[in-house]
Amino acid sequence: MLYGRYEHNIDAKGRIFVPAKLREKLGDCFIAAAVMDHCVSLYSMEEWDKLQQGLAEMPFTKARKLQRYLSSNAADVQVDSQGRILLPRHLLGYASLQKRALVIGAGNRAEIWNPEGYETESLQMTPEEVENEFMELGF
Numbered sequence: 001m002l003y004g005r006y007e008h009n010i011d012a013k014g015r016i017f018v019p020a021k022l023r024e025k026l027g028d029c030f031i032a033a034a035v036m037d038h039c040v041s042l043y044s045m046e047e048w049d050k051l052q053q054g055l056a057e058m059p060f061t062k063a064r065k066l067q068r069y070l071s072s073n074a075a076d077v078q079v080d081s082q083g084r085i086l087l088p089r090h091l092l093g094y095a096s097l098q099k100r101a102l103v104i105g106a107g108n109r110a111e112i113w114n115p116e117g118y119e120t121e122s123l124q125m126t127p128e129e130v131e132n133e134f135m136e137l138g139f
Contacts, residue, residue, distance in 0.1 A: 002026075002105030007115065010101050014092050015084040018042070018103060022110045023079055032087055033074035034094040038117060040087060042077075042110040050108075087112070 002025050008017045018026070022042070031048040035041040043051065055063045055070070073094070077085040087097070096114040104111050104118070113121075125133075 001107055002110050003107075004105045006103045008101055008103060010087075010092070010097055010099055011084075014087045014089065015080070016087060016097075016101050016103070016112065017082070017084050018079060018110070020083065022103065022105060023083065026110060028079045030077060031074050032077045032085065032091055032112075033070060034091055035070065035073075037111075037121065038095055038114075040091050040095045040097070040112040041106075042112065043108075047108050048074075 002022055004019065004021055006019045006022075010016045026042055026044045030045060031043045033041050033043065033048075051070075055067050058066075073090065075088050075091065077087070079085055092098075095112060096117060097112065098114075100115055102113040102115045102118050104113065
């Protein structure tokens with residue numbers, strides 16, 4: 001599982017540092033994709049394959065648009081010697097990433113957020129709602 005919260009700068013070329021704790025699980029080469037919530041999702045090759053397999057098991061008429069969207073909004077990324085990845089411009093734009101980014105662990109994936117966008121998203125759930133959700137799950 002991926003977890004944690006890290007803030008980093010994005011350089012002029014679109015490179016961002018991915019913390020070592022997250023790289024341990026993601027590997028040296030992984031997938032960056034626009035999936036949901038206007039953030040960039042980072043998937044290990046194994047997790048990306050699971051996502052693709054889930055789509056392949058859906059009826060084609062239902063999965064084709066999702067498959068097309070995912071495939072055209074995903075990129076292989078390679079970690080450089082300084083622990084950074086280069087994000088394509090279309091992914092930077094999708095997540096409104098400019099100079100700063102928040103990199104978080106999100107269970108089976110990591111996510112790269114515009115810090116202000118993440119704060120807005122986080123405020124959508126009050127601490128009481130979070131507590132109620134966990135209680136409904138039996139925790």
